[in-house]
Amino acid sequence: MTRRKFVCGNWKMHKTIAEAVQLVRELRDKTAGASAQVAVAPPFTALSAVKQAVAGSAIQLFAQNCHFEKQGAFTGEVSPAMVKDAGCDGVILGHSERRQSFGETDELVAKKLRAALAEGLHPIVCVGETLQEREAGRTWEVVSRQVRGALGGLDAATLQRITLAYEPVWAIGTGRNATSAQAQEVHAQIRGLLRDLGGQPVANAIRIQYGGSVKPDNAAELLSQPDVDGALVGGASLKAGDFSAIVSAAK
Ligand code: PEP
Numbered sequence: 001m002t003r004r005k006f007v008c009g010n011w012k013m014h015k016t017i018a019e020a021v022q023l024v025r026e027l028r029d030k031t032a033g034a035s036a037q038v039a040v041a042p043p044f045t046a047l048s049a050v051k052q053a054v055a056g057s058a059i060q061l062f063a064q065n066c067h068f069e070k071q072g073a074f075t076g077e078v079s080p081a082m083v084k085d086a087g088c089d090g091v092i093l094g095h096s097e098r099r100q101s102f103g104e105t106d107e108l109v110a111k112k113l114r115a116a117l118a119e120g121l122h123p124i125v126c127v128g129e130t131l132q133e134r135e136a137g138r139t140w141e142v143v144s145r146q147v148r149g150a151l152g153g154l155d156a157a158t159l160q161r162i163t164l165a166y167e168p169v170w171a172i173g174t175g176r177n178a179t180s181a182q183a184q185e186v187h188a189q190i191r192g193l194l195r196d197l198g199g200q201p202v203a204n205a206i207r208i209q210y211g212g213s214v215k216p217d218n219a220a221e222l223l224s225q226p227d228v229d230g231a232l233v234g235g236a237s238l239k240a241g242d243f244s245a246i247v248s249a250a251k
Contacts, residue, residue, distance in 0.1 A: 005036040005223065005250035006163060006207045006230035008062055008124060009237025010092060013043060020046035021053045023240055028057045030244035036230065038247055040237070041092055044078055051087030060089040062124065065098060068111040080112075080119035090122030092232070094150060096169045106149030113150050117158060124163045124209065124232065125150050127190075131170035139168075140189055147193055159198040163207045164190060165232040171212025173234055180221045180228075183210045187227035216245035223250050 015023060020042045031038050039060035042050045051061050063086070067077040083091055093116065094109035109125065116123045127146035129139045143166065151159060166186050171178050178186075187208045195203035210222050211232030222228055230250055236242040 003205070003207050003229045006039070006209060007036050007233065007243075007247050007250050008039040008041060008092070008209065008230070009233050009243050010041045010064060010095070010211075011043065011237060012064070012097070012234060014238055015042060015046060017046045017049045021049050023238070024050050024053045024059065026240035027059060027244060028054065030240055031059065031247045032057070034058070034247045034250075036247055036250035039090065044086070047083075047086040047088060060122075061087055062122075063088045063091040064095070065093070066091050066112060066116060066121075068108070068115040070115075080116045080121055083116075084119050084121060088121065090124060090163075091116050092124045092126065092165075094146070095126045096128055096167055096172060100169070106146055109146075109150050110152075113162070114154075117154075117161060122161060122163065124165050126165045126167050126211070126232070128167040128169050128172075128212070134168065134170065139186065143186060143190065144193055147190060148197070151194075151197055154198075156198040156202050159194070159202045160205045163209060163230075165209040165211045166190060167211035167232060173213070175213050177213040177215070177218050177222070178210070180225050183222055183228055184225040187225065191227050214246060216242050216249070219246040219249035 039062045041062040041064045063083040066080045066083045070079050093112050098104040113123055127143050129142040133142045168178050191203050207229035209230040209232045210228045214231045214233050215236050
């Protein structure tokens with residue numbers, strides 16, 4: 001089964017509107033004709049402007065987070081409908097920075113996932129263990145709990161609309177990427193779990209991105225692994241040359 005590679009840039013809390021538009025204009029040129037699916041996730045404030053700047057290109061627009069309610073008294077939050085209204089194709093959910101700095105639990109990620117799916121958004125659900133958990137031999141316990149917590153109970157057709165991102169927390173923003181063998185090991189375990197949750201066709205179809213210090217010089221090796229179907233890229237997605245080099249490595 002061939003899964004089209006999917007590379008998404010998570011810009012986190014970087015870029016003014018003008019800077020975001022400039023970056024995505026460069027990316028339009030540099031990623032034109034890429035075989036991989038390409039998406040960028042700017043901050044909320046730049047979504048509409050970036051949507052206009054990607055019009056007519058294959059670059060998709062993702063938000064970095066959303067609330068689970070449609071509307072209401074939730075100061076500072078943005079609903080899935082608002083994300084959709086701003087032009088987004090999808091949304092990143094359960095990023096480790098959301099889990100660690102903003103207290104997001106598996107239960108909350110599951111609620112957000114269902115709300116995003118109900119709005120027709122393409123969710124990228126992030127999972128991954130901390131260094132302490134890895135060193136304690138608890139990697140699979142943690143990752144499987146996160147995957148089950150978010151995806152458990154969804155039917156096969158719904159599961160196929162989701163992308164997962166395996167992002168070991170110790171590799172995010174540290175310059176220390178997982179080795180391709182470490183990534184492949186966990187990705188293969190996740191695919192086995194997806195088979196349990198939704199059957200073989202679901203396991204074959206869902207893309208599992210790797211995230212954690214992906215750079216132009218390690219992307220080809222990581223992306224060559226059989227169960228690594230793309231990348232979720234933080235720091236290197238802020239430079240058009242680096243991000244487009246990673247996109248080119250995703251064949
Ligand atoms: C991320 O934040 O999803 C990420 C992978 O960051 P970085 O590439 O900077 O490690």
